[in-house]
Amino acid sequence: MSVRGVDHIGLTVPDVDAASAFLVDAFGAEVLYDTLPADRPPKGGEATTSRLGVPGDAREVRIRMLALPDGPGIELFAFDHVEQDTPAVPSDLGWQHLALYVDDLDATLDRVVAAGATALSAPRPLPGPEAGDRNRFVYVRTPWGSTVELLTYPDPQPYEEHTSRRRWHP
Template structure:
C-alpha cells in the first residue's frame, strides 16, 4: 500500500498573525483557525498540557496546505530558525509564482528578504530564496512560457 496524498506541512511560529499575513500576501488562502488543547492533542504530539493556536492555509488550487502553530504552553524552543540551507532537516518551501518581481514587492513589507540574488536559469526560470517570518526559507520561481 502507498500513501494517497500529502495533507500538509506543519511549521511552529512565535507570531501566528505575521506568518498568516505573509503567506496570504503570497497567495495562500486561510482555510481555518483553531484552538488546540486536551488529551487527544497531547496524545498525538507527545506534549503534556499543551495549548496552541493553529492556522491552516492552502494553495489556491486546494492541493497543498501549511499548518502554522503558535504554542502558549509549553513555550516554544529555538529550533535554529535561521539555519542555512545546508543544515539538516526541513529547510524550505517552494512556490511557483506568476510574476516574481511583483511577488517580492508585495512580500517585502511583511519582512521578506532575498537571501542573495534573483537568478535566471537559462531561458527557463527566474528564482530566488527569501526569508520570511520566523526565518522560514521560501523559494520563489517564475517559469518562462
C-alpha cells in the first residue's frame, strides 16, 4: 500500500454557489459535478450521522466537486439544521489551512483578493529550511473565513542539502 497523493479536500461552506464562484475566479477551479444538487432533498438522519460523524440533526443540503487546474479536487458541502462554529483559524486544533503552490505569487494574490479574499499580510520570504531568494508565501482568508496559504519556492531550499527527499509540488 502506498499513498499516491491528495485526491480532494472536503470543505464545508455556507453557500455552495458563492464558494464555487470564488474558487473558480480566485484559483481557476472547474466545477465537475454535483453529488447532491440543489433540486434534490437534503440527506440526514442516522446514515449521515454515522458516515460523517456530524450531529444527529445535521442535514447535507448541497455537495459539489470542483477540480483545481493542477491539483486535487475540492468537495464543497453545505449543511442545515445544525449549529455551526466559525471557520477554524491556525491556532485551532485540526486541519488549519489549505496551501496552494503558485508560479506567480503576486499575480495570484491580486486575483484572489479581487475574487473576494482578504490578504492577512504582504507576501513574505519563506524562512529557515525553506529560504531562497524568490521563495515566498502569504496567507489569505476566503469570503467565508477559511485560511489559504499561497506559496512559491522556485529556488533551491537549504533543507535539500541534508536529504534526498523533496517536497511535492506540481
